[in-house]
Amino acid sequence: MTDSPIWHPFTQHGLGEPIPLVTHAEGATLFTRDGRRIVDAISSWWVTTHGHAHPRIGAAIAEQAGRLDQIIFAGWTHEPAEAVARDLIAIMPPELTRVFFSDSGSTSVEVALKMALGYWLHRGEPRHRILVLEHGYHGDTIGAMSIGARGAFNRAYQPLLFDVATIPFPAAGREQATLDALAAALRESPAALVVEPLIVGAGGMLTYPAWVLAEMRRLCADAGVLFIADEVMTGWGRTGTLLACEQAGVVPDILCLSKGLTGGAVPLAVTMAIEPIYQAHHAADRSRMFFHSSSYTANPIACAAAAANLAIWREEPVRERIASLADRQRTRLAALAQTPGVANPRQLGTIAAVDLPGGDGGYLSKRSPRLLAFFRERGLLLRPLGTTVYVMPPYCIGDNDLDAIYAAIAEAAAL
Known part of the structure; x- marks a missing residue:
């Protein structure tokens, strides 16, 4: 689409790249104005879980829109919010007894930070230091940027960001160095540690083992430091379990959820x-x-959309669909790993990723726009992180579409 006044996010309009106009969607498929069928291989930025235009969620939205569309929530309430809170309390770890609503993943993290600082202030021992994990990404508001990795995402806004203490990423063979660094930082009595459990998303789909997450949680508990789990991306089954924290037997003090909370239909956190x-x-x-x-x-x-999503989790075999998708991805990833030019294949639940050669410049790699165009021309919504190509589709995706995704990645490795 051209001649539009819209300024798109994470888009360099100076490159003149085409911006397709999507008219409708169904399941794992998008349809464009020029008649193309596009496979949504990344769940439209990690949000769509059960598939686009899910009939149960759509019906709930339509019914609620005709009944009550908006009401101030300061000192007032309504049944859809009460239902979501009750259903979350029922499905999440019982230690998490309170539910605070916001609008996006970034704001859920901002809320978590403010909760943590308020907690210490009202206890009479104000603490301000925040510990973070290297390569993290938690959103694009000021607080969320402050606790994320510094670089291309936020270089222009550096004067606005507050200082944090960064713990090195627990890469394979260097896990103990991470834990030692955390133990040392905890001796300074920080307010909280913020982590993306088991996988760092925008930082390159980097995975680390569950035992490290469990040990980080233990160290924080022993030191009396709050543990904040940002499960905005990892929640709702992406890692193979409802929450990534489950795989480590971990319950955070504060949990951030968004994206799949409504099945990806509308914003809520x-x-x-x-x-x-x-x-x-x-x-x-x-x-x-x-x-x-x-x-x-x-x-x-x-x-209302979130309540419908929670009903789907209760009443439909969502976990079985997730396990099936994880197995189907695993088979295809193993085959892709044999392709020349494909490096570091990794998978966590329904998330699979590989690195392709030419990784200069990280997220701003010169190869990234070429990869993006290559996938777009083949009818695929794949959005590489630099030269890291990841697959995170809706749980309803079919085998033929998975085959097309992995075939295109293998072809792209030879470019």
């Missing part, structure tokens, strides 16, 4: 917290209330 964090803000003193909101907090239409 929650930040869940253990009871002591809520109680630290609970008082007759109004100055201790939690000062965070947006106009659309717990929007009823979005909550």
Whole structure:
């Protein structure tokens, strides 16, 4: 599409790349105005779980839109929000007793940071230092950028970002160095550690073992430091379990969820917290209330979509679909790993990734736009992270479309 006034995210319009206009979608497929069929191999930025235009979620949205579209959530409530909160409490670890609504993954992380700082302030021992894991990405608002990796994503905004202490990524063979660095940092009594459990997403789909996550959690608990799990990308089955933390037997103090919360249909996020964090803000003193909101907090239409998504998880064999997709990906990834030019094949649940040669410049690799164009021309929505190509499709994707995805990646390795 050309001559549009729209300024698109993460898009360099100066390159003159085509921007297809998508007219409708179904399942794992997008359809464009010029009649093309596009396989959504990345769940439209990791959000679409059960498939596009899911009838149960769509019906819930339509019904709610005709009943109650919006209401202030400060001091008011509505049944869709109450239903989502009840259903989340039922499906998530029981230690997470409180549900705070927001609008996106970035804001769920901002909320988590503010909860953590408020907790320590109201306990009478204010702490401000935040520990983060190397290569992390937590969103594009100021707080979320501050705790993410510094580089192309946020270089222009450096003067606005607060300092954090960075723990080295637990790469294979260097796990103990990560744990030693964390133990040393914890001696300074920080407020919290923020991690993406088991896999660092935008930082390159880098995986680390569950035992390291469990040990990081133990170290924080022993030191009395809050543990924040950013499961915005990893939640809702992407890693093979409802939460990635499950695989390590870990329950965080604060949990961030978004993306698949509504099945990917509309924006919504929650930040869940253990009871002591809520109680630290609970008082007759109004100055201790939690000062965070947006106009659309717990929007009823979005909550109706989330309630429908939670019903799908309760009533349909979602976990079996996830296991099937993981198995089907595993078979194809093993074959792709034999292709010349394909390096570091890795998989966690329904997420698979490989590195292709020519990885100069990281995310801004000169090869990345060529790869993006190559996949687009073959009817695939694949968006490489530099020269890391990952596959994270909706759980309903068929075998023929998976075959097309992996065949195209093998072909791209020879470019």
